[in-house]
Amino acid sequence: MIQSKKLLQLSTSAALLAALVLPQAAAAAGQANTVPAATLTLAKPSTTGSAEWSSFVKQQYGIQLSGTVTREQFSVALNKLVANISSISEKDAAAKGFLAAGNSPLAVSEAISAVVKAADLKELAYTYNDEKVSAVLKQAAITYTKGGSISAQNAQELAVAIDTGFVSSGQLKEAKVTGAVSADLAYQLLGKVAEFSGHYKNYLGTVGEDGIYGKLAQAWYESQIIKAGELQQVVDTALKQNLVTGYNLKDATFDPHFDPARTITYGHSDIIHAIQLIGLLKSEGIDAKVQFEPKTSAFIYLKEWGEPVQTDDYQVVQIENGNYIAYAKEYDLSFEFASVDEKKRFQPLILKYAKKDSEDAVGLLKGSWWQPLYHSRTELADYPVITNNLLKEGRFIVQSFSLNDQSAKVVEGFKKLDNKVDIESYQFWVDQPFYNYLLGEYK
Known part of the structure; x- marks a missing residue:
């Protein structure tokens, strides 16, 4: 020295x-x-709440959302984030087909389906049998029956999203799978995709x-x-x-x-x-x-x-x-x-x-x-x-x-x-x- x-x-x-x-x-x-x-x-640091997710996604990826998020807005935001964390173009990210673009309303279940795929969890999701899916969705007050309003594949995606912490059962219960996607929920889902790819906050501890x-x-x-x-x-x-x-x-x-x-x-x-x-x-x-x-x-x-x-x-x-x-x-x-x-x-x-x-x-x-x-x-x-x-x-x-x-x-x-x-x-x-x-x- x-x-x-x-x-x-x-x-x-x-x-x-x-x-x-x-x-x-x-x-x-x-x-x-x-x-x-x-x-x-x-003075405890903020837990990962809606303010943390929105702040992170805005700063790291320049994504701005407010109010009720449309299908087009969420699709563009998800493709931008995936392009950034994967070092590919947004066009290539869109080609992966996480969410079909368009002007139709975006339901919570569709947004969750898209992020489960973007986070490479779909193979895990499709291992869930009907019994396992029903047990998990019951926590969110969702009744799943084969041939019902929720498709088997979407039900699996919702269940794996709960089990892996993309959303809590309480959040899903409150938002409802057919409900509109709020900006806060959209930021959380996008932030979770970054987290699962190793691009969220990286630290030893507190x-x-x-x-x-x-x-x-x-x-x-x-x-x-x-x-x-x-x-x-x-x-x-x-x-x-x-x-x-x-x-x-x-x-x-x-x-x-x-x-x-x-x-x-x-x-x-x-x-x-x-x-x-x-x-x-x-x-x-x-x-x-x-x-x-x-x-x-x-x-x-x-x-x-x-x-x-x-x-x-x-x-x-x-x-x-x-x-x-x-x-x-x-x-x-x-x-x-x-x-x-x-x-x-x-x-x-x-x-x-x-x-x-x-x-x-x-x-x-x-x-x-x-x-x-x-x-x-x-x-x-x-x-x-x-x-x-x-x-x-x-x-x-x-x-x-x-x-x-x-x-x-x-x-x-x-x-x-x-x-x-x-x-x-x-x-x-x-x-x-x-x-x-x-x-x-x-x-």
Whole structure:
């Protein structure tokens, strides 16, 4: 690991700054909170209710529904969602025939039939015999008889939807199978299709659950330094040419798909720090969904720093000028809080208990940094705005953070190295200490 004094030797040219989060000297751990945890009431994250489903589907897929949903609206929405999660065109999704388009009214039973097929549950549904179907539908006050108003196939689809949690028996009882589909129900059904395909919110657990610490530790020890083939060759070349001073490499399959308005992402390299941070939030009565996102940070290690010590979590490759490219295993923790107000409580705790201000600081979490790094995709007071210059290839993502007025130069440099690489730049909100680092300040 690079010691604090070596940080001073890193280039902090405003024109070339990138995301470079380096481990810094650990401060002595201290008691983070003097209020007994037993006296605190955790603010629970929202359960998966209608507001959660609608928020998720709107944000992730740009689908807008209201009132009573028509057959055409639901068909278009379902095809759009399936196209997105399957990486196919909407035309190809429509060709799968989940729901016949048209202007006729859409019944609840038809919408459920469509999503059961879209979620690849139809084979399971068609294993249900009449006795099993009748028993399940009875929970929703639906009487099923062979040759009745509900076809055998539709009855099987309704039964499997209840058993797998697409809808509850109570919901189906209230909505009625012949009833019109409300926007709330449509959002839920669409969200469930995403969930069954592995595209709903992706997280380890919550701050408030007892098992979160073990899950977090296990996720860390199972993670490895990420390698990304040709994409990594491009950004390593950028490092060699001093286009950037560092970059972060992530795997998009760990994306939590959280609500940006309620989410903060916090980066670090010490798993004990993460565990203590979870404990700190819990002791302060803050609950949130928690996702662990493996991350590799790459940066230039100067030869005058001496022979680097390599481990499974810290590796170097020597380059032509005698320096090294160092690859360090790190992580991001994404927190989705119960509300925006809960999200706002995060920064004061970090600045008080996880921000190092002196070499002999006490009362801090283990491994606290001079410049902690956490950020939000939505605006927060007292958070400066910077730019993420993001490169994508398949499941891999390279992040290179810069000052806003330097983003164009960074993007242009990447394009010169490979004009086919997929580059996206967007602005986001970051903590003041890290912004100061981008300006060239050490502390």
